[in-house]
Amino acid sequence: MKIKIKMTTHGDDARKYKNVMDFASNLNPYGVSKKTLQAVTNNLNKISQYPDSDCTELRKELARYNNINPENIIAGNGSAEIIRLFCEVFLNRGDGVLITVPSFSEYGANAKLFGGKIEYVGLNPYDNFKIGVDEILNKVNNNTRIIFLCSPNNPTGKLISKEDVQKIVKENPQTHIFLDEAFIEFSKQNSLAEEVEKYKNLFILRSMTKFFGLAGLRVGYGIGNKNLIKRLSDLKLVWNVNSLAQIAAIESLKDEEYIRDSKDLMGGEKQNLFKKLSVIPGIRIYPSDANFFLINIKDTGLRSHEMKMKLLERGILIRDCSNFRGLNENYVRICVRTREDNEKLINAIKEII
Ligand SMILES: Cc1ncc(COP(=O)(O)O)c(C=O)c1O
Structure with missing residues (x-):
């Protein structure tokens, strides 16, 4: 007997949207070497x-x-x-x-x-x-x-x-x-x-x-x-x-140079993004050992899909985490990108909440 499994949505929906800054897929912002x-x-x-x-x-x-x-x-x-x-x-x-x-x-x-x-x-x-x-x-x-x-x-x-x-x-x-x-x-x-x-x-x-x-x-x-x-x-x-x-x-x-540069970028930018997001009222950002952050947005009054849509209107794609087992519509995930992109994300979040 065949077992049916439901396809899950991942953070890979950047292809659906044209010209968005992809904060959802957790990829190296330098792209390929x-x-x-x-x-x-x-x-x-x-x-x-x-x-x-x-x-x-x-x-x-x-x-x-x-x-x-x-x-x-x-x-x-x-x-x-x-x-x-x-x-x-x-x-x-x-x-x-x-x-x-x-x-x-x-x-x-x-x-x-x-x-x-x-x-x-x-x-x-x-x-x-x-x-x-x-x-x-x-x-x-x-x-x-x-x-x-x-x-x-x-x-x-x-x-x-x-x-x-x-x-x-x-x-x-x-x-x-x-x-x-x-x-x-x-x-x-x-x-x-x-x-x-x-x-x-x-x-x-x-x-x-x-x-x-x-x-x-x-x-x-x-x-x-x-x-x-x-x-x-x-x-x-x-x-x-x-x-x-x-x-x-x-x-x-x-490509050792690419590996080193990617690690360096992550080190500095990650800290900067964490610091700036953590002082925005209503945002609870969890410390992370990776190139992305989980954020609880309950106190902003927005739900995850609302925040996703509002940021999309500003050309920014984030991951709505409501379909993760163990999370709900209070959670979104964003990844670390270049300084310029990260600043755009921070300003956009400040604008919408
Ligand atoms: C934790 C984890 N493991 C594995 C994968 C699968 O990645 P890939 O098949 O592209 O190597 C992903 C993709 O998002 C992931 O988040």
Whole structure:
């Protein structure tokens, strides 16, 4: 029997609107690296050939970048493909799945698709949505097959400490701990990639969409123990990452200047935006370890869709967070862009409330 899942709206609706400043998709405001763009342009003739189905060169470059081995890596058509594949390979009908909320909706959608029995663990807004490790541990039972964690978490921006992840991993050797680090490059914490050989039940998800600006080409990857990666690779779709995507990803990972500049921009601009937004009456902005902020706008008297529409009239797109499980119409999310764009956002918000 086929299970129906409802498609969820993400923060990717910038395509629907012309000439808007996109504060919703959480992408690097620099866009793609110039060297990457050049490499793609130089290799357009590759589209008449099949890509390398094993992504051999890309996995080598990812291994260098993450200080691990290529055998620990599987590449995907965006990290969204890896979420789907992971559920397909490791979930049996009726298996328990734990998901903290609010978080990225694809974990639940895909777990449901493959028959997972989902239990949600709510993050507490009064504790800045910090992850409750004991709460998670208390909910695990013999049937729990996967625990989905996201660090920094979308949409709250909160990191999970290395110690907290290790505690969950160590205490649940029979359960897969799926740690989504799609936004890790924007944070000050290192990826836990190197831990996967030590902990066989730890799997890490990474994306080249957000920090490297490859949203349209689709490149993501998973990092795990060799045997686990082999099981995923045996079932993945053949030729899943196209030739230009592989070339673009390799070039982006090599562009150290772009990586450094992007990190620098984020550091300074993020602080500036936080400071200026937090003094606007009615705005409660949560501290974030990522390139975006969750904001509670209840005291402005506006609801999330009203604020979204009012800002759209001013050419600014933000994420209405009312469809996140665990949030409601009191929440919106905005990402950090360049100084000029951020100032426009701040002034527009002041105007409408
Ligand atoms: C936390 C998180 N993980 C994964 C993804 C999927 O990204 P992609 O498939 O573009 O790599 C997203 C997209 O918004 C996300 O927010």
